[in-house]
Amino acid sequence: MKTHIIGTGHTHFGKLGQSLEELIAEAAAEALESSGVSAEDIDAVYVGNFNSGMCDQEFPASLILNSQPALRFKPTTRVENACASGSAAIHQGINSIEAGAQRVLVIGVEKMTDADAGRIGKGLLGASYQPETQGEKAGFAGVFAKVAESYFQAYGDKSLELARVAAKNHANGVHNPHAQLKKDLGVEFCHDISEKNPVVAAPLRRTDCSPVSDGAAAILLASEDVARAAAQRVRFLGISQVTDYMPMSKRDPIVLEGASRAWQQALVEAGITLDDLSFAEVHDCFTIAELMIYESMGLTAYGEGARAINEGWVMKDGRLPVNPSGGLKAKGHPVGATGVSMHVMAARQLLDQAGGCQIPGARLGAVFNMGGMAVANYASILTRDA
Numbered sequence: 001m002k003t004h005i006i007g008t009g010h011t012h013f014g015k016l017g018q019s020l021e022e023l024i025a026e027a028a029a030e031a032l033e034s035s036g037v038s039a040e041d042i043d044a045v046y047v048g049n050f051n052s053g054m055c056d057q058e059f060p061a062s063l064i065l066n067s068q069p070a071l072r073f074k075p076t077t078r079v080e081n082a083c084a085s086g087s088a089a090i091h092q093g094i095n096s097i098e099a100g101a102q103r104v105l106v107i108g109v110e111k112m113t114d115a116d117a118g119r120i121g122k123g124l125l126g127a128s129y130q131p132e133t134q135g136e137k138a139g140f141a142g143v144f145a146k147v148a149e150s151y152f153q154a155y156g157d158k159s160l161e162l163a164r165v166a167a168k169n170h171a172n173g174v175h176n177p178h179a180q181l182k183k184d185l186g187v188e189f190c191h192d193i194s195e196k197n198p199v200v201a202a203p204l205r206r207t208d209c210s211p212v213s214d215g216a217a218a219i220l221l222a223s224e225d226v227a228r229a230a231a232q233r234v235r236f237l238g239i240s241q242v243t244d245y246m247p248m249s250k251r252d253p254i255v256l257e258g259a260s261r262a263w264q265q266a267l268v269e270a271g272i273t274l275d276d277l278s279f280a281e282v283h284d285c286f287t288i289a290e291l292m293i294y295e296s297m298g299l300t301a302y303g304e305g306a307r308a309i310n311e312g313w314v315m316k317d318g319r320l321p322v323n324p325s326g327g328l329k330a331k332g333h334p335v336g337a338t339g340v341s342m343h344v345m346a347a348r349q350l351l352d353q354a355g356g357c358q359i360p361g362a363r364l365g366a367v368f369n370m371g372g373m374a375v376a377n378y379a380s381i382l383t384r385d386a
Contacts, residue, residue, distance in 0.1 A: 007035025
């Protein structure tokens with residue numbers, strides 16, 4: 001592939017006082033500055049944003065012009081694919097570069113915390129199949145709770161393993177300056193049901209669920225010719241997008257088949273195996289999702305994902321560190337920003353810019369971002385380009 005990342009930007013994630021427009025401006029400005037590219041040299045802009053009624057400001061693609069007037073009259077496009085909107089925007093940017101564009105700015109953004117809990121829950125549930133989920137009181141947590149319940153029925157109670165996933169990601173997030181939750185909670189707290197860690201939708205506890213977040217992230221994509229002169233560059237070796245059925249009644253709920261196919265296709269295109277990876281940033285919107293992604297990526301057989309966390313394979317010092325950034329669980333999950341954020345974290349790992357989250361000697365990284373209950377599945381393989 002000819003596409004490289006030559007600049008990154010990332011706001012803090014959390015309950016923020018900034019508007020959607022201000023978040024876009026901050027992330028984009030940092031990406032432009034770190035790349036050394038001027039706004040007037042950008043060929044196109046793609047903005048990943050889900051919204052689904054959580055923010056009054058719709059139609060966000062042109063907002064970047066207010067802080068970067070040189071982008072006026074450039075093509076700017078909003079891209080939406082539920083929780084994978086950020087990766088969907090990146091794919092559009094990659095398509096532009098592979099088709100001949102030289103420099104493309106990709107921004108992912110979401111403003112969620114201005115909405116009340118009911119509005120947020122209804123908005124997120126919009127990424128599920130409404131004939132099956134209307135009236136789900138726990139929102140999207142309820143959707144994943146039913147999957148977790150089915151998984152437990154098939155393979156035994158994995159509540160302790162889910163607590164270990166949560167504790168791992170919280171411990172990693174302590175070292176991420178952008179993370180919403182920077183507290184090492186420990187396995188015991190994450191496992192025990194308490195006033196501070198109640199059941200949200202059985203068997204999922206609060207620590208099994210990613211938080212509601214505001215935030216933005218941005219990357220500057222460049223062609224091979226432009227990247228050759230850049231001070232820093234990370235190359236895409238392989239990408240994949242796989243779409244599965246939205247109705248869970250049409251699928252095996254405890255096998256993320258679309259995710260498995262996305263991983264397989266990206267690894268094949270990159271010409272590598274899972275053993276070649278230095279780390280992976282994956283979509284842990286709920287801890288059960290991360291456990292099942294271990295299986296989808298091929299780290300374990302189906303039903304055996306617990307081995308990866310119980311035997312320490314996915315810890316920061318394990319054979320394949322998963323979510324060294326803290327993942328969605330600790331870093332936060334501003335829906336439209338998530339996919340771009342994951343690519344920013346991966347690029348910074350490969351450039352040795354990840355600070356306390358750094359995996360020593362990281363050379364190959366993977367990103368897996370999904371929309372809905374593994375309906376939209378995006379996988380990327382990245383490498384530092386010397």
